[in-house]
Amino acid sequence: MSRVIRIGTRGSKLALAQTGTIADALRATGAEVELVTVTTPGDKSSAPIPTIGVGVFTSALREALLREEVDVIVHSYKDLPTKPEAGITLAAVPRREDPRDALIARDGLTLGELPPGSTVGTGSPRRTAQLRSLGLGLEIVPIRGNIDTRMRKVTDGELDAVVLARAGLARIGRAEEITETLDPIQMLPAPAQGALAVECRTGDVDIEHLLGSTVDDEGTRAVATAERALLAALEAGCSAPVGALAEIVEDLDAEGRVIERISLRGTAAVEVDGDAVDMVRASALADIRDAEQLGRTLAAELLDLGAGALSGPAQ
Ligand SMILES: NCc1[nH]cc(CCC(=O)O)c1CC(=O)O
Numbered sequence: 001m002s003r004v005i006r007i008g009t010r011g012s013k014l015a016l017a018q019t020g021t022i023a024d025a026l027r028a029t030g031a032e033v034e035l036v037t038v039t040t041p042g043d044k045s046s047a048p049i050p051t052i053g054v055g056v057f058t059s060a061l062r063e064a065l066l067r068e069e070v071d072v073i074v075h076s077y078k079d080l081p082t083k084p085e086a087g088i089t090l091a092a093v094p095r096r097e098d099p100r101d102a103l104i105a106r107d108g109l110t111l112g113e114l115p116p117g118s119t120v121g122t123g124s125p126r127r128t129a130q131l132r133s134l135g136l137g138l139e140i141v142p143i144r145g146n147i148d149t150r151m152r153k154v155t156d157g158e159l160d161a162v163v164l165a166r167a168g169l170a171r172i173g174r175a176e177e178i179t180e181t182l183d184p185i186q187m188l189p190a191p192a193q194g195a196l197a198v199e200c201r202t203g204d205v206d207i208e209h210l211l212g213s214t215v216d217d218e219g220t221r222a223v224a225t226a227e228r229a230l231l232a233a234l235e236a237g238c239s240a241p242v243g244a245l246a247e248i249v250e251d252l253d254a255e256g257r258v259i260e261r262i263s264l265r266g267t268a269a270v271e272v273d274g275d276a277v278d279m280v281r282a283s284a285l286a287d288i289r290d291a292e293q294l295g296r297t298l299a300a301e302l303l304d305l306g307a308g309a310l311s312g313p314a315q
Contacts, residue, residue: 004032005207008061008070011037012146017171018196019074022094025215038064055081062088065199071207073199076168077192077224082232091208092198092216093224097167099194099245101127101187102178104154104169105161110180114138118160121153126241127163129269130187133279147172163187167194188243188267188281191227195220219248222291226264229295230302237299240269240308244295248288260288266298268307280305 005026009019016035023033038061058080061073066087077093103111114120116137122128123144131140141159143150147168153159163182169175198215200207223246230244246264253259265283282301286294 233299
């Protein structure tokens, strides 16, 4: 392709690392690539995300794309609103990193080793609800800021621990400070956590094909589709925090041939007796081509189990 490909990115260390992987992959095909930094309201405000709303990190990038200031934009997939945006195409979902959440605690402690009353920082209603439902007597402290700012609260002794996405820590080179990678049995990640979403303008077929043939990963797209379909269906029916994790598993068909299926686990919070929080959980298996339907079916099951009795945005 003879034109220079302009990739829009937020300026944070994490965003630059994520965009850098896409830029490198495109450069490896011989393309000429330029990075354009876009500041978003989410970078300027320090208000809690549930207050300023989902989309704070993504709308400014999409506006720059639609104004033709850039040709490609890269998001953390989990930060994208579930509602599709007119004029914008999801051109690639690259192979995802480890989707799990991670604990960074003082003195190398694991979750089970933190004494009751320990302070754990997170701004995520999903992480808060799941930590509470573990019944460990932890005190959850709302925090915000970039990954380095959050980690500093542990090194400075202000908090006993923080919970962050493993993928983000790996991308900025701080994964070795993780003291425990949380098992999805205890902590289901956010839908599409660890995955990137690479968008271009609808109709920009050169770019769409280039992205589709260089950085798209079919398996990641399928698991992210299942997780996001679950989130979208629950957003429509409730406002509880939601966790989801889909994985590709090998199974046998009726004739005994090995086939790939998607296994999906989901959780959502339910309020019991005032402020006590419980989580409902469910899981299901489907053909890899039925990812979207699988997400919707599991969401319906969670709603039947009582998901949605809690107020606050799903994130
Ligand atoms: N909401 C902030 C955000 N968006 C993406 C990541 C990490 C990378 C990812 O999950 O893909 C993070 C930080 C975190 O949750 O620890």
